[in-house]
Amino acid sequence: MSDLANQRRISAAVLKCGVHRVWFDPERLRDIEGAISREDLRALIAEGAIAALRVKGNSRGRARERTAKRAYGHRKGPGSRKGAAGARNPRKRAWIRKIRAQRRALREMRDEGAIDRRLYRLMYRRASGGQFRSVAHLKAQVELQAGRTQ
Secondary structure (H helix, E strand, O other), X not given: OOOOHHHHHHHHHHHOOOHHHEEEOHHHHHHHHHOOOHHHHHHHHHHOOEEEOXXXXXXXXXXXXXXXXXXXXXXXXXXXXXXXXXXXXXXXXHHHHHHHHHHHHHHHHHHHXXXXXXXXXXXXXXXXXOOOOOHHHHHHHHHHHHHHHO
């Protein structure tokens, strides 16, 4: 068996890939050995005697498995944590979640007619000021307020 390093190098240049991705058909090694010009190698590439192997990638299978387990609370213990509690779940994100839920609840109550526009605006401003812990707390306050006005 002869040294096909030159053919491999030229084929890599023609195929626009690295030398380690160049594949030679074991049945056609004699023909490849005789090919010394780029033109000869282009013809062999067209015939399928020389080809570029597929690019190898990193499997995401294990990463997907880990993410799925974390979705239901596994693999989240103190040994797996890098950042502080405030870095892993910032107070700002918590606030955004809470205020959006409260504003959504207020809109629904207003659209259903459970509260009038005046009470909606009052509660909206209070929610913005951080007066309510949760949607349940907000609804309890709305009921108290609505009872006062009647």
